[in-house]
Amino acid sequence: MNFDLTEDRQMLQDSLRRFLKDKYGIEHRNEVAYTAPFHDPAKWTELTELGALFALASEEAGGMGGTGFDISVVFEELGRALNPEPVLGALMASRLLAAAGADQEALLSGTKRYAVGLGELDAPYDLSQMTTTATDGKLSGRKSIVYGGQAADAFLIAAKSGDGLAIYEVAAADASVTGYALMDGAGAAEVVLENTPGTLILDNAEAAIADAVNAGIVGLCSEAVGAMDVLHAMTVDYLKQRKQFGRPIGTFQVLQHRAVDMLTEIEQSRSIVIKAAAELGGPDAARYASMAKNLIGRAGRLVAEEAIQMHGGIAMTWEYPGSHYGKRLIMIDAQLGDTDYHLSQVMAA
Amino acid sequence: MDLNFTPEEEAFRQEVRDFFKENLPDDIRDAVRDGKELTKDIMERYHAILNKKGWLATIWPKEFGGPGWGPVERHIFEEEGARAHAPRIVPFGLSMLGPVLQKFGSKEQQDYYLPRILNGDDWWCQGYSEPGAGSDLASLKTRAVRDGDEWVINGQKTWTTLGQHADWIFCLCRTDPDVKQQEGISFILVDMSTPGVEVRPIKLIEGGHEVNEVFFTDVRVPYGNLVGEENKGWTIAKYLLTHERTGIAGVGFSMQELEEVKALAQRVMRNGKPLSQDPLFAARIAQAEIDLEAMKITNLRMLFTAQKQGAPGPETSILKIKGTVINQEFKDLRRRALGPNAAPFPGSLADTNLDVAPQGNANNAARYFNNRKTSIFGGSNEIQRNILTKTMLGL
Numbered sequence: 129m130n131f132d133l134t135e136d137r138q139m140l141q142d143s144l145r146r147f148l149k150d151k152y153g154i155e156h157r158n159e160v161a162y163t164a165p166f167h168d169p170a171k172w173t174e175l176t177e178l179g180a181l182f183a184l185a186s187e188e189a190g191g192m193g194g195t196g197f198d199i200s201v202v203f204e205e206l207g208r209a210l211n212p213e214p215v216l217g218a219l220m221a222s223r224l225l226a227a228a229g230a231d232q233e234a235l236l237s238g239t240k241r242y243a244v245g246l247g248e249l250d251a252p253y254d255l256s257q258m259t260t261t262a263t264d265g266k267l268s269g270r271k272s273i274v275y276g277g278q279a280a281d282a283f284l285i286a287a288k289s290g291d292g293l294a295i296y297e298v299a300a301a302d303a304s305v306t307g308y309a310l311m312d313g314a315g316a317a318e319v320v321l322e323n324t325p326g327t328l329i330l331d332n333a334e335a336a337i338a339d340a341v342n343a344g345i346v347g348l349c350s351e352a353v354g355a356m357d358v359l360h361a362m363t364v365d366y367l368k369q370r371k372q373f374g375r376p377i378g379t380f381q382v383l384q385h386r387a388v389d390m391l392t393e394i395e396q397s398r399s400i401v402i403k404a405a406a407e408l409g410g411p412d413a414a415r416y417a418s419m420a421k422n423l424i425g426r427a428g429r430l431v432a433e434e435a436i437q438m439h440g441g442i443a444m445t446w447e448y449p450g451s452h453y454g455k456r457l458i459m460i461d462a463q464l465g466d467t468d469y470h471l472s473q474v475m476a477a
Numbered sequence: 478m479d480l481n482f483t484p485e486e487e488a489f490r491q492e493v494r495d496f497f498k499e500n501l502p503d504d505i506r507d508a509v510r511d512g513k514e515l516t517k518d519i520m521e522r523y524h525a526i527l528n529k530k531g532w533l534a535t536i537w538p539k540e541f542g543g544p545g546w547g548p549v550e551r552h553i554f555e556e557e558g559a560r561a562h563a564p565r566i567v568p569f570g571l572s573m574l575g576p577v578l579q580k581f582g583s584k585e586q587q588d589y590y591l592p593r594i595l596n597g598d599d600w601w602c603q604g605y606s607e608p609g610a611g612s613d614l615a616s617l618k619t620r621a622v623r624d625g626d627e628w629v630i631n632g633q634k635t636w637t638t639l640g641q642h643a644d645w646i647f648c649l650c651r652t653d654p655d656v657k658q659q660e661g662i663s664f665i666l667v668d669m670s671t672p673g674v675e676v677r678p679i680k681l682i683e684g685g686h687e688v689n690e691v692f693f694t695d696v697r698v699p700y701g702n703l704v705g706e707e708n709k710g711w712t713i714a715k716y717l718l719t720h721e722r723t724g725i726a727g728v729g730f731s732m733q734e735l736e737e738v739k740a741l742a743q744r745v746m747r748n749g750k751p752l753s754q755d756p757l758f759a760a761r762i763a764q765a766e767i768d769l770e771a772m773k774i775t776n777l778r779m780l781f782t783a784q785k786q787g788a789p790g791p792e793t794s795i796l797k798i799k800g801t802v803i804n805q806e807f808k809d810l811r812r813r814a815l816g817p818n819a820a821p822f823p824g825s826l827a828d829t830n831l832d833v834a835p836q837g838n839a840n841n842a843a844r845y846f847n848n849r850k851t852s853i854f855g856g857s858n859e860i861q862r863n864i865l866t867k868t869m870l871g872l
Contacts, residue, residue, distance in 0.1 A: 384866040399774035419767045474763040
C-alpha cells in the first residue's frame with residue numbers, strides 16, 4: 129500500500145501547477161472561457177508542449193502514461209486552475225484511438241484537436257438509447273453538448289451500426305457544428321450529421337466506449353477534487369478575514385462545523401477517485417467510476433453551495449473567483465452521467 | 478500509488494482468518510452476529526483466546542507483551558475480526574490504561590498491572606465523564622485530597638461502560654482546585670471494592686444495561702495509585718484520547734453490515750417482491766455502499782500516513798465523524814428493511830417460538846437505538862469537528 133505520487137507524476141504535477149498558476153490566472157481564464165473559441169489556442173499549445181496530453185496515453189499508444197493515476201494528476205491540476213482547455217475530448221479520443229490501434233501522434237502533440245460525440249438530446253448518458261446511425265460510411269443524427277466540439281478539428285462519433293455501436297471519425301469541416309460557451313465556462317458544440325461522410329475506426333465499440341467514458345469520469349472527478357480543494361481553501365480564508373458582529377465569522381461554530389463537513393466530503397471524494405483511478409482499465413472499472421461520479425456529484429454540490437452561502441453576497445458576483453469554482457462544481461455533475469444515473473448503475477451492478 | 482496490500486500482509490490476513498475460523502467458539506460468533514447481549518463470560522472467554530495466541534494487546538509494544546504489529550496489521554486484524562463476528566475487545570485495560578501505564582506509569586505499576594490486564598485478572602473501567610463534564614472534560618469536579626499516604630476521593634462519575642463488571646477504575650480527579658482547570662487534575666487508580674465506591678446502573682434507551690454511575694464517598698486509596706505526576710493528569714487524558722486510533726472508522730463492521738442489509742433485503746418481501754428490487758430502497762443501500770467504499774480508502778490513506786509518520790494525525794477525527802455516520806446509516810437501513818417487524822421489544826417474545834423477524838434480526842431496532850451512542854461518545858462528533866476546525870482549518 130502506497131498513496132504517494134511517483135516521482136514522475138510529482139514532477140508532472142509541479143510543472144502543470146506552475147504553468148497554470150503563472151500563465152493561466154483566473155482573470156485570463158474567465159476572459160477566454162466565455163469568448164469564442166472558449167479556450168486559448170496559444171495556451172493549448174503551451175499546455176501540450178508540457179506533455180500534458182502524452183501523460184494521458186500509454187507507451188504502446190505513443191504516450192508516456194495512460195493509467196488512472198496519470199489522468200488523475202493532470203485533471204486535478206486543470207481543476208485547481210479551473211482550466212477550460214479541451215483536454216477531456218483529447219483524453220477520451222485517445223482511449224478510442226488506442227482501442228482502434230490508430231495512430232495518435234497528432235492528437236498527443238496537440239496539433240489535431242479531437243472531440244468525442246456520444247450523448248444526444250434525449251439520451252445524454254444512456255448510450256443504448258442513441259439514435260445516430262451509420263450506413264455505408266454516412267452518418268445521420270445529432271450529438272449534443274459535445275465538450276470541446278467548438279474547437280475540434282475532428283470528431284469521434286458513436287453511431288448505431290448494424291446491431292452494435294461503431295466509432296467513426298468525422299472531419300469538423302464535413303459536419304454542421306454550432307459552438308457555444310457553457311454556464312461554467314469552456315465550450316461545447318451541437319454536431320448535426322446529415323449523410324455526413326465518416327471513416328470507420330472501430331466496430332463493436334461498446335467496450336472501447338465504456339473505457340473512454342470511465343477514463344473521462346476519472347478525469348472529471350479528479351478535476352472536481354482539485355476545484356473543491358481550492359474553493360474550500362478560499363472559503364476558510366474568507367472565514368478568517370470577514371468580520372461581522374465585531375469578530376471574524378470563522379469564530380462562529382456553526383460555520384466552523386460546516387467548513388469541516390466540506391473537508392470531510394472532499395477527503396471522501398479524493399478517496400473514491402483514487403479507487404476509481406486504480407481500477408481503470410480493469411474488469412470493475414465501470415462500477416468504481418460510477419461510485420466516484422455519484423459521490424463527486426453529491427460532494428461537489430455540497431462544497432459549491434456551502435461555499436456560496438458562507439461567502440454571502442460576494443460569492444454572487446462574477447468578479448469573485450469562488451463563484452466560478454462553484455459553477456464548475458455544480459455543472460460537472462451533468463457530464464458523463466449525473467449522481468442519479470450513476471447511482472442506478474451501481475444498483476444494477 | 479498502489480492500493481494493494483503486500484504479499485506478506487495478505488498472508489497475514491489469511492493467518493488471521495484461519496485463526497478466527499478455528500478458534501472463535503460458535504456461541505460467541507452467533508451472539509455477535511445476532512446482536513445479542515455479550516455477557517461477561519463471553520468477553521472473558523474471548524479475551525483468553527486472544528491472549529493465548531498473543532494477539533490480545535494489539536497496540537502494545539512487544540516488550541510489554543503485545544504482538545508488535547503496525548497500523549496495517551492492526552487494521553487487517555480488526556477487519557477480519559468483524560468478518561468473523563468476533564466481539565470487539567473491551568478497550569479500557571488494553572487500549573486505554575495499558576498505553577498510559579507504559580508511557581507514564583512507574584516500573585512498579587507496569588510490572589504489577591500490565592500482566593494482570595493480559596491475564597484478565599482485573600477488569601478495568603474508565604472514570605472520566607461526570608454529569609457536568611462530558612465532552613467538556615476539563616470541568617470535572619470529582620475531588621481527590623491528599624491525606625498522609627492516602628487520597629480521599631469524593632464525587633461522581635457517569636457513563637462508566639461495563640463498570641458493573643469492573644474490579645478497578647482509572648479516574649481523573651481534581652487535586653488542585655485553585656489553578657487553571659486543566660492544571661489541577663490527576664490520574665488515579667481505584668480498586669472498586671474500596672469502601673465508599675458505589676455503582677448504579679443506567680438503563681439505556683433500548684432497555685439494555687452497559688453504562689453506570691459511579692459514586693465516591695470518602696473513598697481512601699493509597700497515594701501510590703497516582704499515575705504520573707500529581708496535577709499532570711490532563712496530559713495523560715489527552716494522550717489517551719489521541720492515542721493510536723486505528724479502527725475508529727469501524728470499516729470492518731460497516732462492511733459486515735452492508736452484507737447483512739443486502740441479504741436481509743433479499744429475504745424481506747414488499748408488494749410481492751423482495752425489498753432489494755424496490756428501487757428506492759436499493760438506491761439507499763447503493764448510496765451507503767458508495768460512502769463506505771470511499772471510507773475504506775480514506776481509512777487506508779490515514780493508515781498509510783500513520784505507518785509512515787509513526788502516529789496518525791488529527792485527520793483521524795474525519796474517520797470518527799464519517800465512520801460513525803456511515804455505520805449508523807446501515808443500522809438505520811436494517812431497521813427500516815424490517816419495518817414493523819423490527820418493533821417488538823427484545824426479550825418480550827422470549828417465551829414463544831414465533832419468529833416476527835427474519836432469523837437473527839429480532840434486535841435490529843434495539844441495535845439502531847443503541848448505536849446512536851457512537852456519534853456521541855469518545856468525544857462527540859461535534860467535538861471532533863472542533864478539533865478539525867483548529868488543527869486542519871486553523872480557524
